[in-house]
Amino acid sequence: MATTVTAPRGMRDFLPADKARREHVLGVIRGVYARHGFDEIETPVVEDSARLHSGLGGDNEKLAFGVLRRGLTTEDLHTAEAPLDLVDLGLRFDLTVPLARFYASHRAELPTVFRAVQIAPVWRAERPQKGRYRQFVQCDIDVLGEPGQLAEIELIRATTAALDELGVTGTSIRINDRRVLTAMLASWGVTDPGAAERALITIDKLDKIGANGVAVELSEMLGQDLFDTAELTLTIEELAHADWDTAAGADWLDVEAFDDLLRLRAALPGVDLRFDPTLVRGMGYYTGTIFEVAHPDFGYSLGGGGRYDGMIGRFLGQDVPAVGFSLGFERLVDLVDLPESATSDAVVLLYDKDADPVRLAALKGEALGSHQRVRLERRTKNTKNQLAGLAAQGFGAFASVGADTTTLQGVEFRPLA
Structure with a gap:
């Protein structure tokens, strides 16, 4: 007999009042996205293990829950060289990998440019702590098949409209481009793709360990002869405070990417779009524009996303342009009260x-x-x-x-x- 009646560690029960608030927030988000022309889809909670561990999910692949193959024998358990040899399915750790598989499966039945909504729970074997759970809901919208900036414009418009409808005010959109990051690292002498990817993972820790912490870690990782730590700390601090005006003309800037971001800003009047050259977004599959929802009262983002043009091509054998934006539902739901009408x-x-x-x-x-x-x-x-x-x-x-x-x-x- 079980010795505890609590929910599994890192997972939660919701009392009626909490559930009502969650459903209200979900209803508002769904309604806004539908008005903006996005169609809701649903995918299975499990995917093939090989697909979940194909390199598309970045560090999240290490957090995937596996499902043991049926019919395993004692000999199988003893002879397996790695745990993944024993599984054939896994719980999805995000909604982007399932979406890529969904699109590859149903492309002939979908419009040339497909605007998708997917709102569903995902699972990660996290170490549970405040605000971090092993089961949580993601709210994703994606535009597939649109190579131009119209995709980013529609995503940002729909996302800010959902936040406005929920009454979440004071937000801004931090925006960057992976090409800006690549050019910035190249100006520091980091040109090897593997070293650049490791450097980006470190830069992504800026809000946690500070400019000096990033500089020290980069120096240790890539070699003291490449960086002067004190000088690099000052450089990172300057980058962290850069804006549209101070970045223009900088020698580390990818001019073409920056011009694309300027065009996005011009196309989104009324949206507080802020250029941040230190914004990384940890997922390795991003290829261009990246963005996050920031709020002055919180030290964490309320959502984020970016362009991932290379992912779906891994399934189809040909590239399909794709951009996505995910709202942080579990964070948003704590900011929203049920309206009196409810x-x-x-x-x-x-x-x-x-x-x-x-x-x-x-x-x-x-x-x-x-x-x-x-x-x-x-x-x-x-x-x-x-x-x-x-x-x-x-x-x-x-x-x-x-x-x-x-x-x-x-x-x-x-x-x-």
Whole structure:
């Protein structure tokens, strides 16, 4: 028998009020994305293990949950050279790899430019901590088949519209381009692709270990003879505070990529688009524009994404341009309260224990004719606490019905809060 009744480590149960808030946020996001012309899809929670470990998922591949092959024998367990030899499926660790497989599978049935929404749980074998879970929901929109900047424009527009609809204000979009990062590293003498990728992983830690920490790690990783740590620290600090004006004309800049970003800014009036040459986005599959949602009150992003033109070609044998933007649902849901409209028409009928169940069912049916949500609730001794609990569950008003109540006409509904 199990010795604990808690949810598995790193996973959560949601009480009704929490679930209602989550569904409200999901409903708003889905509605905005639908209005912007994106179509929702669904993919299986598992994918072939070989696909999940094909190099498309970056460091997340190390966090994938595997599903053991059926029919394994004791000999199989002893002779396997690596754990992956024992699995044939795995839980998805993101929604991008499944989307790439989905598009390769159904390309003939999809429009030339496909605008996809995928909102679903994913699983990673993380070390659980505050704000980091082993099961969580991702909200992704992607544009596949559009090589031009229209894809980025539509994604950013739809994402900012969803944030506005949720009432999340004060956000900005940090934006960069992988070509800018490549040129910046080349100006430092880092031209080997493998060394450049390791350097980007270190730069991505800037908000955690600071400019000096990044400089020290780069010096140790790539050689003290390549970098003067003190000088590199100053350089990184300057880059971290660079903006559109200070970056223009810099000797480390990829001019073509920067011009593309300037055109994006011009195409998105009203969007607070901020150039950040230190923005990396850790996934190795990004090939061009990258972006993140920033908020001045939080030290973490509320979403992010970028262009990954090379991924789908791994399945099709030919390149397909692709860009995606993912909202950080688990972070957003804590910032959003249920609107009053969600509780104003949810009512409770309080009754005593000796009430006739047939009569109660009839009263509930009558209430459902004029209210969106109705619950029958037996009155407790501590009515005050009971009403407070019902308010916390999302109900807006209550009425008391007695043993002789036959109709709700003339019965007063009183607010719970």
